[in-house]
Amino acid sequence: MNPENSSTKKKQSEELRLKENLDRIKYKLIVISGKGGVGKSTVAVNVAFGLAAQGKKVGLLDVDIHGPSIAKMLGIEGKALEISPTGKYAMPVKVNENLYAMTIASLIKNPDEPVIWRGPLKMGAIKQFLQDIRWPELDYLIVDSPPGTGDEPLSVIQILKKVDGSLIVSTPQDLALLDVRKTIKFSQKMNVPIIGLIENMSTFVCPHCGKEINIFKGFGVKKAARDFNIDVIGKIPIDINIAESGDKGKSFLSESKNKIITQRFNEIINSITEKLEK
Numbered sequence: 001m002n003p004e005n006s007s008t009k010k011k012q013s014e015e016l017r018l019k020e021n022l023d024r025i026k027y028k029l030i031v032i033s034g035k036g037g038v039g040k041s042t043v044a045v046n047v048a049f050g051l052a053a054q055g056k057k058v059g060l061l062d063v064d065i066h067g068p069s070i071a072k073m074l075g076i077e078g079k080a081l082e083i084s085p086t087g088k089y090a091m092p093v094k095v096n097e098n099l100y101a102m103t104i105a106s107l108i109k110n111p112d113e114p115v116i117w118r119g120p121l122k123m124g125a126i127k128q129f130l131q132d133i134r135w136p137e138l139d140y141l142i143v144d145s146p147p148g149t150g151d152e153p154l155s156v157i158q159i160l161k162k163v164d165g166s167l168i169v170s171t172p173q174d175l176a177l178l179d180v181r182k183t184i185k186f187s188q189k190m191n192v193p194i195i196g197l198i199e200n201m202s203t204f205v206c207p208h209c210g211k212e213i214n215i216f217k218g219f220g221v222k223k224a225a226r227d228f229n230i231d232v233i234g235k236i237p238i239d240i241n242i243a244e245s246g247d248k249g250k251s252f253l254s255e256s257k258n259k260i261i262t263q264r265f266n267e268i269i270n271s272i273t274e275k276l277e278k
Helices: 003-023 040-053 070-074 119-131 151-160 176-189 220-228 240-248 259-277
Strands: 025-032 058-062 093-096 099-102 138-144 165-170 194-205 232-238
Touching: 003 025, 003 119, 025 040, 025 151, 025 176, 025 259, 040 058, 040 070, 040 099, 040 138, 040 165, 040 194, 040 240, 040 259, 058 070, 070 099, 070 240, 119 151, 165 176, 165 220, 165 259, 176 194, 176 220, 194 220, 194 259, 220 232, 232 240, 232 259
Parallel strands: 025 138, 025 165, 058 099, 058 138, 165 194, 194 232
Antiparallel strands: 093 099
């Protein structure tokens, strides 16, 4: 066989598998942030849990190759991928009846082992997550990306070809304004509609009186939203139970008794469904 023809057929087969997977997904969302430590993965996980609780079929794809956290936050650490009924391709890990997840953590036996890869290897892995993993029919695919506007978010947007919306997560400080604005411009340049900004660690709710206290002063997110005419679709207060639920691999929304924060997350989820499904 002509090597050139063989290479062409292989490429065509790969593109067909990718298209078949993407055609099974109604809406594709990417969760991004300008810097780390703002709670982006927490937002991605709880939005995924919330949509799944509404009966939506949801896939959560972690493209943070160097610092994957989704496996722990979903309670699927140590779970290996299963082979599809056809016996040819692996399937994402089933978290519950409506939620599926894929992360590089599922492919690494030792969680302490670092992934020391450059850009091309990372892009190849992300493409395989979407091309060679047999995703089921999904209402939503939520992509949790590492902070910044580098290889991973750029690669996944290019591979998905059409992303229906981005969720931009930040904290309230004015310093965060610099990163928020860059992330907004990134989303616009990549032709990804911005669903809205989410201000995480917005306030602290006193457990005794229920009053909300501003710990981090600043109006960075509010100013960016005003300057770019973008909605702030959620302000999530600080709550130790959010961190604890992530450490336990549980859904904060299903376990929390904090009605204020549960309501805020539900408002975010409703904004997503209203903007995309209308």
